[in-house]
Amino acid sequence: MTSVLTPLPVLLPLLGAAGALLVGRHPRTQRTLSILVLSAVLAVSVALLVLADANGAEAVSVGGWPVPLGIVLVVDRLSALMLVVASTVALGVLVFAVGQGSADGDEETPLSIFHPTFLVLIAGVSNAFLAGDLFNLYVGFEILLTASYVLLTLGGSAPRIRAGITYIVVSLLSSLLFLAAIALVYASTGTVNMAQLAVRLAELPAGTQLLLQSLLLIAFCIKAAVFPLSAWLPDSYPTAPAPVTAVFAGLLTKVGVYAIIRTQTLLFPGGALDGVLLWAALATMLIGILGAVAQTDIRRILSFTLVSHIGYMVFGIALGTTAGLAGAIFYVAHHIAIQTTLFLVAGLVERQGGSTSVDRLGGLARSAPLLALLFFVPAMNLAGIPPLSGFIGKLGLLEAGVAEGSWPAMVLVAGGVVTSLLTLVAIARVWTRAFWRPAAQEDGLVDGPVDGPVDGSAPQPVGVPAGDGPASSDATADGGRRTAAAARQRAWARHAAVATDTTPSQDGFGAAPRGRRPSPARPLPAVMLGATMAMVVVTVALTVIAGPLYGYTDRAAADLQDRTPYLESVLGAGTGR
Amino acid sequence: MTPTVVLPVVIGGLYAAGVYLLLDRSLTRVLLGFLLLGNATNLLLLSSGGPAGLAPILGVAEPDEMSDPLPQALVLTAIVITFGISAFLLAMIYRSWRLVRQEVVGVDEEDRRVAAREAMDADDLDPDDLDPEDRPAAHADSLHAGRDGTDRSAEAALRRRHPGIASDDVGLPPTLRSGS
Numbered sequence: 001m002t003s004v005l006t007p008l009p010v011l012l013p014l015l016g017a018a019g020a021l022l023v024g025r026h027p028r029t030q031r032t033l034s035i036l037v038l039s040a041v042l043a044v045s046v047a048l049l050v051l052a053d054a055n056g057a058e059a060v061s062v063g064g065w066p067v068p069l070g071i072v073l074v075v076d077r078l079s080a081l082m083l084v085v086a087s088t089v090a091l092g093v094l095v096f097a098v099g100q101g102s103a104d105g106d107e108e109t110p111l112s113i114f115h116p117t118f119l120v121l122i123a124g125v126s127n128a129f130l131a132g133d134l135f136n137l138y139v140g141f142e143i144l145l146t147a148s149y150v151l152l153t154l155g156g157s158a159p160r161i162r163a164g165i166t167y168i169v170v171s172l173l174s175s176l177l178f179l180a181a182i183a184l185v186y187a188s189t190g191t192v193n194m195a196q197l198a199v200r201l202a203e204l205p206a207g208t209q210l211l212l213q214s215l216l217l218i219a220f221c222i223k224a225a226v227f228p229l230s231a232w233l234p235d236s237y238p239t240a241p242a243p244v245t246a247v248f249a250g251l252l253t254k255v256g257v258y259a260i261i262r263t264q265t266l267l268f269p270g271g272a273l274d275g276v277l278l279w280a281a282l283a284t285m286l287i288g289i290l291g292a293v294a295q296t297d298i299r300r301i302l303s304f305t306l307v308s309h310i311g312y313m314v315f316g317i318a319l320g321t322t323a324g325l326a327g328a329i330f331y332v333a334h335h336i337a338i339q340t341t342l343f344l345v346a347g348l349v350e351r352q353g354g355s356t357s358v359d360r361l362g363g364l365a366r367s368a369p370l371l372a373l374l375f376f377v378p379a380m381n382l383a384g385i386p387p388l389s390g391f392i393g394k395l396g397l398l399e400a401g402v403a404e405g406s407w408p409a410m411v412l413v414a415g416g417v418v419t420s421l422l423t424l425v426a427i428a429r430v431w432t433r434a435f436w437r438p439a440a441q442e443d444g445l446v447d448g449p450v451d452g453p454v455d456g457s458a459p460q461p462v463g464v465p466a467g468d469g470p471a472s473s474d475a476t477a478d479g480g481r482r483t484a485a486a487a488r489q490r491a492w493a494r495h496a497a498v499a500t501d502t503t504p505s506q507d508g509f510g511a512a513p514r515g516r517r518p519s520p521a522r523p524l525p526a527v528m529l530g531a532t533m534a535m536v537v538v539t540v541a542l543t544v545i546a547g548p549l550y551g552y553t554d555r556a557a558a559d560l561q562d563r564t565p566y567l568e569s570v571l572g573a574g575t576g577r
Numbered sequence: 578m579t580p581t582v583v584l585p586v587v588i589g590g591l592y593a594a595g596v597y598l599l600l601d602r603s604l605t606r607v608l609l610g611f612l613l614l615g616n617a618t619n620l621l622l623l624s625s626g627g628p629a630g631l632a633p634i635l636g637v638a639e640p641d642e643m644s645d646p647l648p649q650a651l652v653l654t655a656i657v658i659t660f661g662i663s664a665f666l667l668a669m670i671y672r673s674w675r676l677v678r679q680e681v682v683g684v685d686e687e688d689r690r691v692a693a694r695e696a697m698d699a700d701d702l703d704p705d706d707l708d709p710e711d712r713p714a715a716h717a718d719s720l721h722a723g724r725d726g727t728d729r730s731a732e733a734a735l736r737r738r739h740p741g742i743a744s745d746d747v748g749l750p751p752t753l754r755s756g757s
Contacts, residue, residue, distance in 0.1 A: 135651055142658050149665060158676045165604060165669055165682060172611055172662060173599070179618045179655055186648060187625035 002051050002058040006073050008044045009083055009126035012037050017119035024112030031098050034115040038091045038122065045083035052080040053552060057559065057569040059132055059195075068193060072570055074132035077556035078329060082129045082258055085333045089250045089340040090122050092535045096344050097243035099527025114154065121147035121247070128255045132570055134182050134192040137259065141178065141223070145171050148252060151244045152236065159239045167236035174222035181215035188212065195570035198266050198563060206272075213268045217277075220263065224256025226314055227284040230307045234291060237306075238299035238356075242347025245299065249306050250340030254332050257313050261328065264317055265560040277318035278408050285311030285419040292426040298346045298356040298434065301426050305382060306339055308419055315412050316397050319404050325557035327396035330550055334381075334389045334542055341378045341535040348524055348532055349375070349434065358430055363439025371524065372435045374532055378539050379431065383424040389542040394420055396550065584624045591617035604670045604680045608663065615659040622652050 016037030023029045052058065057076035061067060075083075097114065124144025131137040149171075153164040186192055188208055189200040201209060218229070225233040233253070237245050264271070288308025295301045313335070316328025346356055352368050353361040365372040381388040394416065401413040542549065559565050591613050598610030626645035631638035633646040674680050 135654075139654065146658075146662065146665070149662075153669065156672050156676075158673075161669060161673045161676060162682075165666075165673065168662075168666060168669065169599070169607055169611070172666075173614075175658075176611075176614050176618050180621055182651070183618065183622040183625040183648075186622075186651075187627075192647075192651075 002048070002055070002075060003060045005044050005048055005051070006058070006060040006075050006130065007062065009041050009048075009087070010073075010123050010130065012041050012044070013119040013123035013126065017116040017123070020115040020119060021112070024116075027101070027112075030112065030115050031101075034094060034119055035091070035098070037119060038087060038094055041122065041126070042084070042087040042091055045080065045087045048075050049077075049080040049084050051075075052077050053555070057565040059569040067570060067572075068191065068196060071136050072132035072193065072195075073130040073136075074194075074566065074570060075130065076566055076569070077552065077559055078258070078261065079129045081329065081333060081552065081556060082254070083126060085336045086125050086129070086251055086254075087122070088538060089336055089535070090118075090125075090247060092531050092538065093243045093247045093250075093340060093344065094118060095534070096246070096347070096528050096531035097241075099525050099529075099531055100241075100243065100347070103525035103528065113150065117147050117150045118247075121151065121251075125251050125255055129258060132194055134185060134194060134197065137194075137262075138175070138178055138182060141255070141259075142175060144252065144255065145175065148248060152240045152248070154241060154244065163236040163239040166232055170222065170232040174219050177215060177222070178219035181212060181219055184215065185212055193570070194262070194266055195567050198269075198567060199571075201267055209268065209270075210272055213263070213273055216263050216267070217260065217273060220256050220259040221280070222256075224253050224260060224314075225284075225307050225310055226280050227287050227307070227311070228280075230284060230288065230310070233307055234300055234303040237303045238297065242343065242350065246340045246343035246347070249302065249343050250336045253306065253310055254336050257310065257317075257328075257332055260314070261317055261325070261560065264320075265325070266563060266566060269561075269563065271320040274318045274320050275408065277314055278412060281311045281314035281318055282412050282415045283311075284308065284314060285415050289419045289422040289426065293422055293429075295426075296358050298349060298358060298361075298430055299343070301358075301430060302339070302342050302346060305423055305426060308423065309335055309339075309382075311419065312394065312397055312416060315416065316400065319400055319409060321400060321404055322554070322557045322561050323400035323403055324397065325560055326550070326554045327393065327400050329553040329556055330396060330546075331393040333549070333553070334393045334539075337535065337539045337542055338378050338382050338390065341532065341539050342375075342382060344528075344532045344535055345371070345375045345378065348528060351524060351528075353434065358433040361434035362437050363435075365435040367439065368524070370529070374529075374536050375435065376431065377536055379427045381539055381543075383427050384420045385424075387543060389539065389546050392543070392546045392550070581628070584620060588617050588620050588624070591620070602681045604666075604673065604682065607682070608666050608670065611666065612659070612663060615655075615663075619652050619655055619659070622648050622655060 016034060019033050019037075020030050023033065052075050057074060059067075059072045059074045062071045062073060064070070094115075097118070101114075121144050124140050124142070124147060126140075127143060128137055128140030131140050149164065149168050152167055153160050182192060185197065185201075188204055189197060191197060191200060201212070204212075222229045222232075237248055240248065264274075264277075285308050288304050288306075288311060292301045292304035292308060295304060309331075313328045313331050316324040316326075316331060319325075348371055349361065349364065350356045352371055353364055355361055377388075381390045384390040384394045398413050398416055401409045401416070595610045595613035595617060598606045598613065601607060601610070626648035628644075630644035631642045633643040633649075670680050
């Protein structure tokens with residue numbers, strides 16, 4: 001049963017992508033096809049999850065080649081859970097994208113490459129989760145990255161090309177590092193099969209092990225956006241169309257986290273670099289969230305919280321205990337769902353309010369109460385308000401940290417609490433400004449007439465008394481300085497207007513903005529709203545089933561620590577010791 | 578068979594040159610750097626199979642004299658991937674050139690806007706609004722403005738020195754749109 005099902009999460013989306021390309025001229029057929037394919041993938045993943053939980057890890061040799069020669073796909077509890085969460089959010093995002101496409105009138109000018117590319121992306125993600133082979137993991141990464149390059153630069157407008165180039169070059173660099181690491185691993189062990197590596201790597205000298213481990217970790221940390229390798233993420237994600245950003249934020253970094261978990265538990269169980277990872281986790285959490293607090297654009301705030309919360313997962317991994325690992329896995333599942341949902345909501349906010357800058361938005365709680373609710377629930381979940389799943393995940397990690405008991409772990413626990421509070425600050429700023437305050441009370445800075453003449457009546461920051469006459473020399477100097485400051489503000493406002501007006505989503509997927517931004521009164525398309533609502537329900541459901549889910553992640557973590565189930569499934573009984 | 582020194586030297590040289598080019602702001606050089614790095618990695622992968630032997634075909638050579646076929650298969654895959662992505666990157670560079678007549682890594686306007694903001698919330702106290710005596714010590718007064726009202730920020734200084742060039746483009750080859 002498992003042997004038939006295991007290749008399907010990779011195979012179905014790839015075949016679906018081919019089919020979607022063939023029917024590219026019929027948008028309706030294409031949409032139906034891709035939704036059907038992803039639903040099938042979700043069903044298969046759920047079946048795999050049930051089987052993996054009942055029978056333990058299972059390996060499938062692709063093409064019937066015996067194990068050391070052929071490629072193996074391995075399903076254990078961790079990868080099955082990842083598959084289920086990934087296909088759930090992928091389906092939600094796809095429905096959202098379909099809604100956005102039909103709302104923006106893609107009927108006349110269908111963008112035929114979105115659906116195939118999206119399916120290829122999912123195939124790559126599934127392949128990375130299932131790979132039992134280091135090189136197959138690399139191929140999975142390349143499939144998903146190449147698809148993501150196309151999705152990120154859809155339409156090819158100037159801001160997307162600018163952001164896309166940063167993203168592509170950084171991703172390429174990490175892929176090359178990964179490939180070099182594979183070369184060195186093969187040179188020193190003569191295999192790329194992960195189960196065999198787990199046995200053979202342990203026989204290498206400690207120095208060689210450390211070199212290989214650090215190379216792999218650096219490559220994966222770039223992909224997972226762990227500080228100091230995280231600067232590319234908030235720069236490149238926000239410009240993409242809303243559904244694309246949502247699926248990137250949810251899935252792509254988590255594939256990196258998954259790879260880190262595999263490396264740290266299966267290949268290098270000694271925990272040689274746990275200390276470094278621990279401090280990296282602290283820096284990721286704090287620096288990421290400080291970035292979020294400084295931003296004014298909702299998408300950017302969310303991108304920075306994404307970086308910051310990667311720190312929680314790395315914290316759990318770096319603890320090296322079963323409890324820490326279980327917390328990290330739970331947090332990954334929670335965070336995939338929550339971050340995707342929030343980015344979808346940000347897409348809706350942009351449609352409703354015409355902007356994602358909290359300086360421009362206002363009064364959304366009154367004009368779109370349903371949207372406000374859809375934002376509020378996952379936002380509180382992200383910040384870790386009890387009893388939502390974000391709280392449960394954070395609590396589990398903090399408990400694991402306290403149980404570990406060393407002083408760096410305690411520092412990390414404190415850092416985790418501070419990060420959680422600062423997340424609340426960042427989210428609360430979005431809430432109070434975009435949703436809570438009256439619509440009229442907008443900051444003049446960004447919204448003002450940006451091309452007006454520079455004079456003393458320039459928009460002043462609220463709270464600074466305006467209008468100082470030339471009474472004394474001191475005051476004139478002051479006024480002059482203010483004028484200069486105002487001029488500078490205006491220059492930036494103009495830059496910002498250029499930057500934000502060409503930002504995505506006002507144009508759906510297309511290149512040219514269709515006219516000005518949508519009028520605020522336009523009702524939100526029902527399909528998009530429905531898809532977002534379904535995702536919010538999923539995040540709440542994670543809270544409801546948190547008990548069984550945490551039990552499952554506990555078992556998954558125990559499997560990972562033990563390593564025997566994985567090794568026996570690939571190499572045969574008795575080899576796992 | 579003796580170990581060869583040529584391959585490691587070539588790999589190292591390619592890595593060095595590739596990293597150097599990758600750090601450039603011009604996208605064409607970045608692409609060239611990526612190609613060099615890709616070739617260096619492919620060579621590394623190839624050399625991980627041990628010293629070269631005969632073609633790994635049964636019946637043509639004895640198994641002892643064959644070279645390891647697996648790295649060759651891996652290199653082939655890696656070459657295809659590098660090739661495809663280079664083509665995509667070239668298309669991006671061309672698109673960037675068509676759009677903004679520049680083929681350099683762009684400036685992130687949002688970052689600069691955040692950096693230029695005076696305070697996070699408008700009602701925060703700005704030290705410049707306080708009496709000089711009340712200001713915290715070592716307040717960077719000179720960064721904002723002089724007594725005569727001239728703008729003395731670093732951006733302004735650069736603007737005066739290099740008129741028409743955005744401050745973080747200083748030192749780059751001039752392009753048509755670099756002033757905007």
